[in-house]
Amino acid sequence: MTVLFEGEDMAAVRHAAMGLAKKLNCEEESACGLCLSCRTFESGNHPDIFFVKGTKAVGIGVEDAREQIALPITTKPFKYRYKIFIIEGNITPQAQNALLKTIEEPAPYGVFLFLAKNTFGFLPTILSRCIVKKIRGSEFVIARELAEKIADSVKNADIPKAFGLYKEVESLSKEELNEFLDALYVIYGKRRNFDAVDAITKTKQIISQNGNLQLAIELMLYKMA
Ligand SMILES: [Zn+2]
Numbered sequence: 001m002t003v004l005f006e007g008e009d010m011a012a013v014r015h016a017a018m019g020l021a022k023k024l025n026c027e028e029e030s031a032c033g034l035c036l037s038c039r040t041f042e043s044g045n046h047p048d049i050f051f052v053k054g055t056k057a058v059g060i061g062v063e064d065a066r067e068q069i070a071l072p073i074t075t076k077p078f079k080y081r082y083k084i085f086i087i088e089g090n091i092t093p094q095a096q097n098a099l100l101k102t103i104e105e106p107a108p109y110g111v112f113l114f115l116a117k118n119t120f121g122f123l124p125t126i127l128s129r130c131i132v133k134k135i136r137g138s139e140f141v142i143a144r145e146l147a148e149k150i151a152d153s154v155k156n157a158d159i160p161k162a163f164g165l166y167k168e169v170e171s172l173s174k175e176e177l178n179e180f181l182d183a184l185y186v187i188y189g190k191r192r193n194f195d196a197v198d199a200i201t202k203t204k205q206i207i208s209q210n211g212n213l214q215l216a217i218e219l220m221l222y223k224m225a
Pocket of ligand 1: 020025026027028030031032033034035037038039080
């Protein structure tokens, strides 16, 4: 599988690509944040997820493409389902040509995630083999998506997953956290679950008073469930 994540906000692009990489190798297939795969990924030591970096001023050159992608993909993953390459930065046309065969006839365990502001720098031959995902907007998209994910897990009675997502909530900035709670407020308002709406309002108060975030969110999740 080859995916090109494209968007002006590189932080959001990175977040989306890392989320997919994490999910693909997650033992729960959900980017749970709790399994060994997710935890090793978060600590930056995942044996089957690689960050491809250019070593030349031009970015990722032919040698980089060969040494960091085309060659390592010929061996199976060390431990997990997929061998994933997260490829960010300018890739020379020569390097793209060197990757054509790898992408055209991918190993069944091969996943290539390209990260870019736009598609201009890519050869049509590469683009035609990519699933292009447009990542729009800002960090607030992440907060809103997280709210939806949590509300969905609660709805499907998948409480461990909802709690597992807590780690992602923890990584939000204060503004994002507010956006996240506002999104939850709207979702639960629509569901007419007023106990949850109450709990969300209380959580907002606790956070504005710099109270214990973890406790507030856990309580809120219990009320939502
Ligand atoms: Zn996991």
